[in-house]
Amino acid sequence: xxxxxxxxxxxxxxxxxxxxxxxxxxxxxxxxxxxxxxxxxxxxxxxxxxxxxxxxxxxxxxxxxxxxxxxxxxxxxxxxxxxxxxxxxxxxxxxxxxxxxxxxxxxxxxxxxxxxxxxxxxxxxxxxxxxxxxxxxxxxxxxxxxxxxxxxxxxxxxxxxxxxxxxxxxxxxxxxxxxxxxxxxxxxxxxxxxxxxxxxx
Amino acid sequence: xxxxxxxxxxxxxxxxxxxxxxxxxxxxxxxxxxxxxxxxxxxxxxxxxxxxxxxxxxxxxxxxxxxxxxxxxxxxxxxxxxxxxxxxxxxxxxxxxxxxxxxxxxxxxxxxxxxxxxxxxxxxxxxxxxxxxxxxxxxxxxxxxxxxxxxxxxxxxxxxxxxxxxxxxxxxxxxxxxxxxxxxxxxxxxxxxxxxxxxxx
Numbered sequence: 001x002x003x004x005x006x007x008x009x010x011x012x013x014x015x016x017x018x019x020x021x022x023x024x025x026x027x028x029x030x031x032x033x034x035x036x037x038x039x040x041x042x043x044x045x046x047x048x049x050x051x052x053x054x055x056x057x058x059x060x061x062x063x064x065x066x067x068x069x070x071x072x073x074x075x076x077x078x079x080x081x082x083x084x085x086x087x088x089x090x091x092x093x094x095x096x097x098x099x100x101x102x103x104x105x106x107x108x109x110x111x112x113x114x115x116x117x118x119x120x121x122x123x124x125x126x127x128x129x130x131x132x133x134x135x136x137x138x139x140x141x142x143x144x145x146x147x148x149x150x151x152x153x154x155x156x157x158x159x160x161x162x163x164x165x166x167x168x169x170x171x172x173x174x175x176x177x178x179x180x181x182x183x184x185x186x187x188x189x190x191x192x193x194x195x196x197x198x199x200x201x
Numbered sequence: 202x203x204x205x206x207x208x209x210x211x212x213x214x215x216x217x218x219x220x221x222x223x224x225x226x227x228x229x230x231x232x233x234x235x236x237x238x239x240x241x242x243x244x245x246x247x248x249x250x251x252x253x254x255x256x257x258x259x260x261x262x263x264x265x266x267x268x269x270x271x272x273x274x275x276x277x278x279x280x281x282x283x284x285x286x287x288x289x290x291x292x293x294x295x296x297x298x299x300x301x302x303x304x305x306x307x308x309x310x311x312x313x314x315x316x317x318x319x320x321x322x323x324x325x326x327x328x329x330x331x332x333x334x335x336x337x338x339x340x341x342x343x344x345x346x347x348x349x350x351x352x353x354x355x356x357x358x359x360x361x362x363x364x365x366x367x368x369x370x371x372x373x374x375x376x377x378x379x380x381x382x383x384x385x386x387x388x389x390x391x392x393x394x395x396x397x398x399x400x401x402x
Contacts, residue, residue, distance in 0.1 A: 068294045068326070138385065139369035156356070163326060163353045172356075192359040194290075194324055197297060197369040197387065 022136015025155060025189045029060065029146040030134040034094065034124035037111045042092075042122055044150055049088045056088030056148050057180060059173060061158075062096045062132055063141040065113040066104040067196035069162055070140045074117050076158050076165065077141075080173060081121040089177055091121035096132035096140065097199040105199070129200050139195030145176050145186070153180055156191030163194070255280075258348065263335050266348040271358035274350055277320065278362060278376070284316040285377040285401040287394075290370050292325045293333045297387040298371040302341070304391045308398065309345040315402060319345040324370060327351050377401045 023029060033043045049055045059080060063070045081091035099106035107125050114123045126132050135144055141162070145154035154176035161167035176186035256276045258266035268274040280286065289305055291298035302321070309319040321343065325334045330349055338347050352358060359368050363383035366372050373384045375397060382401075388394045 068292075138367040160356055161353050162355060167353055188356075191356040192366075192368040193355040194359070194368045194370060196295060197371065197385075199297070 021133050023152050025152055027152050029150045029152050032131045037114050037123045042124060049090050050085035055090055058146045059089055059091045060144040060146055061093050061141055062137040063093050064095050064097045064105045065109055066102055067140045069195045072163055073141045073158055093121055093123045094126050096126045098129055098201050101201050102199040132198055139197055141195060143173055147180060154186045154189050157193035268350050271352045284318055286318050288320045288322060288374045290322050290324055290372045292323055293337045295370050301371060301388045304388050304394050305345055307391050308394055321345050321347045323349045375401060
């Protein structure tokens with residue numbers, strides 16, 4: 001009987017320790033099926049790297065048109081994709097804001113922004129705001145680096161100076177990819193940065 | 202018989218010896234412990250002395266205190282007194298932050314007779330302090346204490362405010378002594394903030 005209580009208490013403890021929403025390092029990244037700015041729908045299965053191969057990893061980033069921090073990171077995302085998509089790690093940008101709340105993040109505005117800035121990566125709309133809560137994303141920009149098995153390996157900021165590119169000393173995402181390439185666990189595997197809260201009704 | 206007596210004396214002697222040693226040991230331990238406690242309390246009182254003082258800013262602009270590094274501002278999150286501190290992280294570019302500012306202003310005036318202090322920590326871009334933040338504070342005639350934190354190495358300090366904070370703004374950290382709470386979402390009305398504050402007053 002006491003053993004049973006112990007087991008139940010253990011289960012309860014673990015149930016409570018789990019976050020209500022979102023994934024942690026080592027968890028499987030939730031799949032999605034979202035519309036890209038080119039009108040096509042994408043999910044993990046039909047995303048390829050720059051050479052048309054199955055990716056070795058996916059740089060999933062929740063970002064948007066309107067947040068000053070997201071804007072400050074646009075060029076860095078472009079550079080990441082241009083450098084790493086040929087090596088098997090494409091950037092997959094997902095726009096999580098509800099356009100009804102943030103009109104500047106409408107599908108049309110996404111298309112225009114991507115064209116203006118020349119986004120070389122997928123820019124998907126989280127229509128209905130269903131995907132970002134599954135990841136536990138709270139802000140833009142926010143990176144979820146996922147490996148070929150879709151396991152979350154790194155979560156957080158692009159680098160240690162999100163606001164100001166000139167102040168970058170540590171490139172978290174690049175270091176994490178480097179670690180994965182060498183069969184190691186990224187260190188740090190999670191980081192934090194200030195960002196705009198995701199806008200939802 | 203003789204042997205028995207000597208044995209008894211010996212055993213008595215032995216217990217006496219053991220007893221005295223234990224007593225000595227206990228006394229020695231106690232002395233160490235006392236000394237240890239003395240050391241700790243000495244450290245504590247020095248620390249708490251430091252923790253009663255509002256930290257000096259790196260500079261000021263139109264009366265707004267500017268802190269370059271989080272370390273400079275950190276004592277504000279550990280003030281040891283019976284005041285409830287309501288610390289809101291915001292920026293002029295953050296729409297939901299601006300929307301909830303009037304509620305914080307209202308709290309600041311409604312509870313002016315209580316031991317409560319509202320602190321609005323601006324995370325505006327360093328380049329926009331003079332052109333955007335200062336004029337904004339002037340035009341809105343903000344009564345609450347406004348200060349600026351310029352430290353862009355967010356990953357180094359977000360967890361020092363609260364491990365519960367993702368980095369998204371707005372975010373509000375309320376504390377009184379050891380009691381703390383991080384609210385990582387925006388407030389929709391005054392009642393929502395008051396509900397949180399009442400847990401502290």
